[in-house]
Amino acid sequence: MKDxxxxxxxxxxxxxxxxxxxxxxxxxxNLTMSLHRIHSHQECAESLKRPNNRSMDSPPxxxxxxxxxxxxxxxxxxxxxxxxxxxxxxxxxQMQLTQTELMVATDAAARAGGRAFSEHQTTDAAExxxxxxxxxxxxxxxxxQIRSGEAAGEIEFGITTQPGGLTGRYLFxxxxxxxxTSGENIASAVRVNGRRDDSSLSGRVPLIIPGLFDTxxxxxxxxxxAMQVDRDISLILDRSGSMVPELDFDWPxxxxxxxxxTKNAGVAAGMLTSSYSYYSGTSYYYAPGVNSxxxxxWVWNEHYGLEDCPSQPxxxxxxxxxxxxxxxxxxxxxxxxxxxxxxEWATTDIGLTKDFSVVRSTIRSLNPGGWTAIGRGMExxxxxxxxxxxxxxxxxxxxxxxxxxxxxxxxxxxxxxGFVQNCPLTIHxxxxxxGADQNAMRAVALAGGGKHYHAANxxxxxxxxxxxxxxxxTILTE
Numbered sequence: 001m002k003d004x005x006x007x008x009x010x011x012x013x014x015x016x017x018x019x020x021x022x023x024x025x026x027x028x029x030n031l032t033m034s035l036h037r038i039h040s041h042q043e044c045a046e047s048l049k050r051p052n053n054r055s056m057d058s059p060p061x062x063x064x065x066x067x068x069x070x071x072x073x074x075x076x077x078x079x080x081x082x083x084x085x086x087x088x089x090x091x092x093x094q095m096q097l098t099q100t101e102l103m104v105a106t107d108a109a110a111r112a113g114g115r116a117f118s119e120h121q122t123t124d125a126a127e128x129x130x131x132x133x134x135x136x137x138x139x140x141x142x143x144x145q146i147r148s149g150e151a152a153g154e155i156e157f158g159i160t161t162q163p164g165g166l167t168g169r170y171l172f173x174x175x176x177x178x179x180x181t182s183g184e185n186i187a188s189a190v191r192v193n194g195r196r197d198d199s200s201l202s203g204r205v206p207l208i209i210p211g212l213f214d215t216x217x218x219x220x221x222x223x224x225x226a227m228q229v230d231r232d233i234s235l236i237l238d239r240s241g242s243m244v245p246e247l248d249f250d251w252p253x254x255x256x257x258x259x260x261x262t263k264n265a266g267v268a269a270g271m272l273t274s275s276y277s278y279y280s281g282t283s284y285y286y287a288p289g290v291n292s293x294x295x296x297x298w299v300w301n302e303h304y305g306l307e308d309c310p311s312q313p314x315x316x317x318x319x320x321x322x323x324x325x326x327x328x329x330x331x332x333x334x335x336x337x338x339x340x341x342x343x344e345w346a347t348t349d350i351g352l353t354k355d356f357s358v359v360r361s362t363i364r365s366l367n368p369g370g371w372t373a374i375g376r377g378m379e380x381x382x383x384x385x386x387x388x389x390x391x392x393x394x395x396x397x398x399x400x401x402x403x404x405x406x407x408x409x410x411x412x413x414x415x416x417x418g419f420v421q422n423c424p425l426t427i428h429x430x431x432x433x434x435g436a437d438q439n440a441m442r443a444v445a446l447a448g449g450g451k452h453y454h455a456a457n458x459x460x461x462x463x464x465x466x467x468x469x470x471x472x473x474t475i476l477t478e
Contacts, residue, residue, distance in 0.1 A: 094140075094208050098140045102196065109131070112133035117187070131155075146193075146194065150176070156191040156192075159332065189225055196220045197219035198219070229474070230395070232385055233397045234338045235399050235401070239367070240404055316432070316458030320462045327470055334354065336389065339362055342376050385423070400429045402430075402441065425448060425449075427450045430452075431452070
């Protein structure tokens with residue numbers, strides 16, 4: 001039985017491998033999978049034998065690109081071009097920055113020169129201010145250096161005109177310095193020529209990257225003109241009682257010449273004489289040994305003569321304003337002046353006018369007396385600068401003068417602050433004498449963008465008003 005079984009199992013199998021009768025454990029799918037596994041194991045073994053083999057999980061190598069290396073050739077061509085463009089941009093930026101710095105320095109120098117020329121009325125002062133201000137501003141890392149003198153041609157004086165009318169461009173007309181110094185011509189503008197070239201003190205500007213396009217440096221030029229402009233001016237004057245103090249005299253030493261305690265007895269005894277005052281309608285009785293002639297003689301001896309009579313603050317102010325108007329008469333600009341005055345109340349005494357003789361007569365007609373309300377005076381003066389007589393292109397200036405302390409409202413400081421918020425305005429303040437509140441007026445000038453002045457006496461007050469008249473505002477026209 002056993003042999004028959006073995007014989008049967010050794011029978012040659014059928015060629016049909018798909019027949020599961022003789023090979024029940026094999027199939028075509030299983031055989032294919034087995035062959036695939038054998039092939040995979042062979043490839044893995046061969047890969048382990050090769051050096052620098054890749055990981056089994058790495059993707060297969062990409063085929064080699066036939067264009068490999070063309071980008072490198074393109075970059076080799078573009079890099080020099082990009083370097084040239086970068087150098088050109090850097091040098092161009094340097095040129096633009098230098099031109100801007102030169103413009104700022106030249107504008108500052110022209111404005112400083114114009115301001116000094118306005119205040120001091122000399123070309124020397126203007127040149128000193130322009131040179132000093134220019135040196136405070138760097139151009140390409142070096143202070144701007146400009147020279148004085150007509151031969152250098154870097155600081156010039158002249159006038160500006162508008163051939164095209166109010167909306168036209170300003171044109172500068174140069175004048176010889178000698179004619180200005182001699183008084184033959186009156187200048188109102190200063191021109192500064194800022195330069196960095198072969199003829200300037202600092203020379204040309206070296207490029208950051210020299211040699212580009214065969215250039216190692218460059219030149220730069222800038223002009224700036226500062227001119228003085230017309231003004232509409234409002235004078236705010238103190239006419240309080242302190243401006244006209246009474247000049248009282250003390251009685252002479254000894255007993256008063258007026259003696260009435262024994263009037264009746266003295267009259268009866270014939271020891272007293274009487275006198276009648278028509279001014280007061282009162283009879284006066286004199287002490288023993290004194291009569292009306294004695295009293296009159298004392299008054300004559302004690303009165304001030306014309307040569308030694310002390311001046312009153314009001315008279316000093318009248319003379320100072322007169323000097324102020326005299327200076328305005330000599331300027332090239334065309335100013336208009338208005339006057340407002342104040343005590344405890346304020347009045348608009350005259351509106352803006354070019355007739356300074358009317359201004360003089362108006363001030364002389366005022367009668368001082370009363371308290372001090374500075375803010376009210378400012379409120380009366382401001383409308384004149386906004387009236388139909390005011391010029392739209394004229395600079396507006398207010399000059400506030402006082403010799404005392406503000407004791408009536410409104411306060412001058414908030415008044416000034418309100419003015420400058422609503423209108424382009426410059427407020428100068430002037431205090432006069434020991435009794436003036438300098439700190440308060442200094443704050444008003446600061447709020448108004450102006451300057452505070454203090455005068456201890458009439459002569460200083462006159463000089464201050466002359467300086468304010470010469471202190472013309474300046475604008476840059478080029």
